[in-house]
Amino acid sequence: GNSVTQMEGPVTLSEEAFLTINCTYTATGYPSLFWYVQYPGEGLQLLLKATKADDKGSNKGFEATYRKETTSFHLEKGSVQVSDSAVYFCVSFSGGYNKLIFGAGTRLAVHP
Amino acid sequence: NAGVTQTPKFQVLKTGQSMTLQCAQDMNHEYMSWYRQDPGMGLRLIHYSVGAGITDQGEVPNGYNVSRSTTEDFPLRLLSAAPSQTSVYFCASSSNPGYYGYTFGSGTRLTVV
Numbered sequence: 001g002n003s004v005t006q007m008e009g010p011v012t013l014s015e016e017a018f019l020t021i022n023c024t025y026t027a028t029g030y031p032s033l034f035w036y037v038q039y040p041g042e043g044l045q046l047l048l049k050a051t052k053a054d055d056k057g058s059n060k061g062f063e064a065t066y067r068k069e070t071t072s073f074h075l076e077k078g079s080v081q082v083s084d085s086a087v088y089f090c091v092s093f094s095g096g097y098n099k100l101i102f103g104a105g106t107r108l109a110v111h112p
Numbered sequence: 113n114a115g116v117t118q119t120p121k122f123q124v125l126k127t128g129q130s131m132t133l134q135c136a137q138d139m140n141h142e143y144m145s146w147y148r149q150d151p152g153m154g155l156r157l158i159h160y161s162v163g164a165g166i167t168d169q170g171e172v173p174n175g176y177n178v179s180r181s182t183t184e185d186f187p188l189r190l191l192s193a194a195p196s197q198t199s200v201y202f203c204a205s206s207s208n209p210g211y212y213g214y215t216f217g218s219g220t221r222l223t224v225v
Contacts, residue, residue, distance in 0.1 A: 093209055
C-alpha cells in the first residue's frame with residue numbers, strides 16, 4: 001500500500017543552521033505531496049505542496065522538490081529560526097484512496 | 113472567515129460513555145475528514161466524506177460513527193468510549209484535496225479513563 005517514511009527526530013539545530021528533513025514515499029502512480037507543520041498545541045498547517053514530478057514547493061523560506069526518480073520530497077531551509085521549532089509532517093495524497101497518508105512526523109528544535 | 117471549527121477542545125470521558133465531537137467549516141468544502149493523532153504514529157484517517165449524505169470508512173473506523181447531513185457539519189460520534197480512544201482528534205476539509213491539501217481544525221484532546 002501507499003506509505004510515507006520520514007527521518008526520525010528530534011532534529012536539534014542552532015539558529016541560522018541549514019535544515020534538511022528527508023522524506024520518501026511509496027505509491028501507485030504519482031501522488032500529490034505536501035509538507036505540514038504543527039506548532040506546539042496547535043493544529044496542522046499546510047507549509048508547501050507539489051502536485052507533479054519536478055515541481056518545487058516553497059513557502060516561508062522552506063523548499064521541497066518532487067523527485068519521481070528517487071520517490072523523495074525532502075524539506076530544506078537555508079537558515080532556520082527559533083520560531084521554526086515545530087513538528088513537520090510529510091504527506092502524500094492518492095485520489096484513488098481519497099485520503100492523506102502521513103509520515104510519523106519529525107520534531108525540530110532550534111536553539112538561539 | 114472561521115475556517116474549520118472543532119468543539120470541544122478538551123474532553124474527559126469515562127469508559128463506556130458516548131459523546132459527539134463537533135466539526136463545522138464555513139468554506140463550502142465538499143471533502144471533510146476525521147483523523148486521530150497518536151504519539152509517533154502521524155495521523156490516521158477515521159472516516160471521511162466527499163459531500164453531504166456521503167460518508168466512508170478510513171483505516172481506523174471501529175468505535176466511531178459519522179454522518180453528513182449538511183455541507184458545513186461533520187460530527188464524529190464515539191459510541192462507547194474506551195481507553196484506546198484517548199487521542200487528539202482533528203477534523204479537516206478541502207475543496208480539492210489532491211491540489212490544495214486539507215485545512216485542519218485546532219483539534220480535540222480526548223482522554224478516556
